[in-house]
Amino acid sequence: MIPDSLKYEILVFGCGNLIFADDGFGYEVISKLEKMELPENVGIIDAGTGAPYYLMSLMDEECNTKKIIIVDIIDFQLPPGTLKILSTEDLTKIDKYTFDAHDMPLSDYLIKAKESGIDVTVIGCQAKRVTMPDIEVGLTDEVKASLDDAVKLVLEKINE
Structure with missing residues (x-):
């Protein structure tokens, strides 16, 4: 049985960890999207570092997702x-x-999703600083300045 969070036709995942400086970019984009009125068929997920869990669930035949x-x-x-x-x-x-903590490459899940007919888009932002394992909360100015444009790109992809 798939989680309720994955029962949308379009899913937007924010990935990363907000305690490692620019790695919090995905979280910050999701935070902005959560404050917006989006179509009913769009789900927003702060996946953090758990994206493989969500992507594995997309392979379930009960999954309605057409675009991630x-x-x-x-x-x-x-x-x-x-x-x-x-x-x-x-x-x-x-x-x-190409790797994660459980030796399950995220790219493999995304490629399998695409092969199964799901439209896959990754919107990446070039980081300036990722501090892992040292903790630093907050984005660099350059990455913070790209948040609004990233939200616009997500909205464009939702409406394609």
Whole structure:
């Protein structure tokens, strides 16, 4: 049985950990979206570091999801705060997506979701600083300045 949070046609996941500086980007985008009126078929999830759990559940045949939008930091050596829409092929080039704490690559789940017919979009923001394992709450100015544009990109993808 799939969780209630996954019973939407469109799901927006914010990934990352807000106690490691720019890794909190996904959380901050989700926080902004939660204050907006979105269509009834859109679910918003602060996935934190638990995205594999949610993505595994999407493979259930009871799942109604047709589109997923992931919001997360990336490292493509771009200027900090730069937003980039990634394809599933790009995901295998991101260390964060090729492994996780349970040796379950996030990229594998996203590729399988796409292969099963789910539209997959990843909106990445180039981080300036990720402090893990040291705790630092709050985004750098460059990443914080990209939040509104990231929200606009999510809204565009919802309406495509």
